[in-house]
Amino acid sequence: MIDVKLLRQDPAGVRAALLRREDESLVAALDEVLQLDRRWRDLITETEQLKAARNAATEEVARRKRAKEPAEELLATLKASSERVKALDAEIRELEAPLHQALLRIPNLPHPDLPTGSAAANRVVRTWGTIPSFDFAPKPHWELGERLGILDLARGSKLSGSGFPVFVGAGARLVRSLANFMLDLHTREHGYLEVAPPFVVNRATLTGTGQLPKFEEDLYAMPRDDLFLIPTAEVPVTNLHRDEILDAEQLPRAFVAFTPCFRREAGAAGKDTRGLLRVHQFDKVELVRLTRPESSEADHQLLTGHAEAVLQRLELPYRVLELASGDTSFSAARTYDLEVWAVGVGTWLECSSASTFSDFQARRANIRYRPSAGAKPEFVHTLNASGVALARTIAALLENNQAADGSVRIPGALVPYVGTDRLLP
RNA sequence: GGCGUGGUGGCCGAGUGGUUUAAGGCAGCGGUCUUGAAAACCGCCAAGGGGGAAACUCCUUCGUGAGUUCGAAUCUCACCCAUGCCGCCA
Numbered sequence: 001m002i003d004v005k006l007l008r009q010d011p012a013g014v015r016a017a018l019l020r021r022e023d024e025s026l027v028a029a030l031d032e033v034l035q036l037d038r039r040w041r042d043l044i045t046e047t048e049q050l051k052a053a054r055n056a057a058t059e060e061v062a063r064r065k066r067a068k069e070p071a072e073e074l075l076a077t078l079k080a081s082s083e084r085v086k087a088l089d090a091e092i093r094e095l096e097a098p099l100h101q102a103l104l105r106i107p108n109l110p111h112p113d114l115p116t117g118s119a120a121a122n123r124v125v126r127t128w129g130t131i132p133s134f135d136f137a138p139k140p141h142w143e144l145g146e147r148l149g150i151l152d153l154a155r156g157s158k159l160s161g162s163g164f165p166v167f168v169g170a171g172a173r174l175v176r177s178l179a180n181f182m183l184d185l186h187t188r189e190h191g192y193l194e195v196a197p198p199f200v201v202n203r204a205t206l207t208g209t210g211q212l213p214k215f216e217e218d219l220y221a222m223p224r225d226d227l228f229l230i231p232t233a234e235v236p237v238t239n240l241h242r243d244e245i246l247d248a249e250q251l252p253r254a255f256v257a258f259t260p261c262f263r264r265e266a267g268a269a270g271k272d273t274r275g276l277l278r279v280h281q282f283d284k285v286e287l288v289r290l291t292r293p294e295s296s297e298a299d300h301q302l303l304t305g306h307a308e309a310v311l312q313r314l315e316l317p318y319r320v321l322e323l324a325s326g327d328t329s330f331s332a333a334r335t336y337d338l339e340v341w342a343v344g345v346g347t348w349l350e351c352s353s354a355s356t357f358s359d360f361q362a363r364r365a366n367i368r369y370r371p372s373a374g375a376k377p378e379f380v381h382t383l384n385a386s387g388v389a390l391a392r393t394i395a396a397l398l399e400n401n402q403a404a405d406g407s408v409r410i411p412g413a414l415v416p417y418v419g420t421d422r423l424l425p
Numbered sequence: 426g427g428c429g430u431g432g433u434g435g436c437c438g439a440g441u442g443g444u445u446u447a448a449g450g451c452a453g454c455g456g457u458c459u460u461g462a463a464a465a466c467c468g469c470c471a472a473g474g475g476g477g478a479a480a481c482u483c484c485u486u487c488g489u490g491a492g493u494u495c496g497a498a499u500c501u502c503a504c505c506c507a508u509g510c511c512g513c514c515a
Binding site: 041044045047048049051052054055057058059061062063065066071074075076077078079081082244245247370372373376377 | 435443444453454470472474475476482483484485494495496
């Protein structure tokens with residue numbers, strides 16, 4: 001949620017910042033908020049003056065009752081003013097719901113340093129590793145996976161529909177190995193606290209991180225219980241401290257969680273959907289940090305580095321993209337995408353997204369900290385990065401490490417986990 | 426699913442219609458004392474919002490919502506959450 005006070009102070013500045021998201025409809029949304037807020041403040045001022053008078057009179061009634069003095073004429077006037085207050089309160093409540101809803105649908109302000117424009121304006125920050133070359137035509141991962149007997153897309157479709165891959169044998173073991181490798185790296189070397197959260201969450205939790213109310217269509221829902229499957233571990237983990245006031249010494253908090261992620265991918269049909277490129281369920285190791293505002297930018301760099309370390313140890317060539325203002329997601333202020341090159345499909349695959357949300361999620365989820373003892377609570381900054389998503393990483397691993405005979409080399413960092421250095425057809 | 430019990434500030438916890446402007450304690454902050462610390466004692470310590478240049482001032486909040494009343498933490502109704510026992514169950 002953006003800061004309403006900032007919007008009141010500098011509506012033109014906020015409007016200009018939001019327009020960098022390349023969404024013209026935001027002008028009307030902001031105007032609606034400003035108008036509702038103006039009306040709300042007028043009403044609240046009037047009502048509070050009335051209430052102050054009423055409270056004073058009520059106290060006088062109490063005093064007279066105790067002193068056994070008559071209070072009938074006061075009670076009569078109080079009845080009238082009390083009814084007036086009740087009517088005004090009702091009017092205020094009717095304004096607050098739409099005001100709050102409108103605010104929840106306004107995205108975060110993009111960081112001033114972002115390149116302006118749509119995805120075409122995304123900036124390559126750096127690249128790492130060497131793209132492998134072959135003296136044969138490299139196969140896509142779905143062919144390699146079928147041939148190795150580790151990936152069964154057809155039976156996944158039978159069970160649940162397309163986009164629900166089944167990993168079998170060494171494939172299932174590879175999934176487990178990757179999860180353990182990443183969790184070990186982040187807990188032992190990067191200082192993260194491992195969390196095993198629920199995969200099913202309520203509306204308040206999804207509102208806290210920004211998926212609701214605007215993106216309900218993207219979620220798998222269980223209407224009978226009004227619960228949803230998590231699209232990412234970011235949702236339950238960021239919300240761990242929802243409605244809490246943390247001590248300054250508790251920051252930064254650094255969590256790592258391995259969970260499945262469920263995404264309806266509504267409207268994405270047909271685009272890059274083959275094999276493991278875009279699926280409805282995939283596993284992901286997620287990193288989440290809660291920081292003091294002044295250290296969030298440095299933390300963002302650190303966090304991105306932690307995700308990169310995974311790809312480096314897996315020997316996967318990648319590039320880091322800084323997303324342009326129009327390509328940065330709803331809640332984020334700034335995002336670096338990590339894209340791995342996959343030789344079989346011949347494209348960059350997004351395996352991680354490392355974002356800072358400034359105080360946007362903290363404001364929604366009401367996550368605060370006390371800068372020093374006795375000081376006013378302030379909102380923390382929240383950040384997260386995939387560290388990393390498994391499906392596309394497996395696609396790249398299979399494709400980049402394939403041999404002419406269809407076997408696949410396992411990178412050294414994974415060998416202790418997988419128990420072999422090569423998968424054979 | 427059935428029958429109970431409960432939800433009060435950062436935490437614990439008292440409070441059944443009007444000096445509750447929420448007792449008391451813990452934690453925290455400041456002070457006295459002390460070579461220093463602890464202890465003891467004294468004081469300060471909820472959040473959100475409105476108005477104001479500021480000093481300050483006002484309003485709201487006792488799980489949530491609705492109701493009764495001049496007035497609700499307290500009474501009524503509904504819901505949510507937690508918890509105990511029973512039932513079912515990996």
